[in-house]
Amino acid sequence: xxxxTQSQPEMSVQEAETVTLxxxxxxxxxxxxxxxxxQPPSRQMIxxxxxxxxxxxxxxxxxxxxxxxxxxxxxxxxxxxxQLGDTAMYFCAFMxxxxxxxxxxxxxxTLLAVQP
Amino acid sequence: GAGVxxxxxxxxxxxxxxxxxxxxxxxxxxxxxxxxxxLGQGLEFLIYFQGNSAPxxxxxxxxxxxxxRTGESVSTLTIQRTQQEDSAVYLCASSMTxxxxxxxxxxxxxxxxx
Numbered sequence: 180x181x182x183x184t185q186s187q188p189e190m191s192v193q194e195a196e197t198v199t200l201x202x203x204x205x206x207x208x209x210x211x212x213x214x215x216x217x218q219p220p221s222r223q224m225i226x227x228x229x230x231x232x233x234x235x236x237x238x239x240x241x242x243x244x245x246x247x248x249x250x251x252x253x254x255x256x257x258x259x260x261x262q263l264g265d266t267a268m269y270f271c272a273f274m275x276x277x278x279x280x281x282x283x284x285x286x287x288x289t290l291l292a293v294q295p
Numbered sequence: 296g297a298g299v300x301x302x303x304x305x306x307x308x309x310x311x312x313x314x315x316x317x318x319x320x321x322x323x324x325x326x327x328x329x330x331x332x333x334l335g336q337g338l339e340f341l342i343y344f345q346g347n348s349a350p351x352x353x354x355x356x357x358x359x360x361x362x363x364r365t366g367e368s369v370s371t372l373t374i375q376r377t378q379q380e381d382s383a384v385y386l387c388a389s390s391m392t393x394x395x396x397x398x399x400x401x402x403x404x405x406x407x408x409x
Contacts (some may be wrong), residue, residue: 183337216400222384224338224400270337280351281390282328283398285337 181206183273185286192261193294199246200256200289202271211275213247213254214283219267227269230254258291266293297321299401301387307407308377316372316404320389325367328398331356332384341385344370346392377408 182205192198204213215227230238230247237245242262246255258265271286300319308314320327325346330338340354344364355361359377364370374381384405388398 222386222403222405224386224388226397226399229397272338280343280345280353281326282340282343282351282354283330283338283388284340287335287337 181208181273181275181284183271183284183286185271185289187289188287189290189292191292191294192258194261194263196261197257197259198261198291200258200269200271200291202254202256202286204252204254204271204273206252206273206275208275211273213245214272214274215243215245215254215256216270216272216285217265217267218270218288224270228256261293263293263295265291267291299387299389299399301385301401301404303404304402305405305407307409309409310379311376313373313375314377314406316374316385316406318370318372318387318389318401320367320370320387321399323367323391324389324399325392326390326396326398327364327370328388328390329362329370329372330386330388332386332403334383338386341372374406377406379408382406382408 184203211232213230217225228240242259268288270288272283302317327344329341342362343351359375362372384403386403388400390396390398
């Protein structure tokens, strides 16, 4: 069975600084995707970034980038130039594909607070 | 275009009552998922619909939980004889046909069982 572990329940960062959120996962699958979702107090889950496991190049989306270490099964999220609007719960998620159901498996989340 | 919508936003019920939660997926999305998020935890998969195929119900925690979807439209999640441990946020997500398509989430329904 696949598992996703986020070992940092809470983190804090000053506005304009850089912060890295950690995520590790366990799987025996070969074909999978990894995601970071953001959940602000509104509860809406918003996709931040996704990484295809077969790609060696790390995904980037503006101020958000990942450090994907496939052998170590590590998938960290780096947020540069942190903004107050980045305050939210961040979830790392795993999805294998090729089977009948492409469900997401989530970690327990990291609550990020951006301080002014 | 419109995103995934869910209703009601909040639901308070008494233990033992039945509740019905509704999800309207993004138009054209053939795949629909239900997840449960307990307080302070990540999301747990409940059920998956893909077009007219038989749903994957492997995540439903008990036979008190059921869900329906007609074609590629609205889905309802029904919880019978609610228990206090059913209190959670229930999130719906939809995606297009391909297995690799991104899932887009609704705002969820917060269920509180007294």
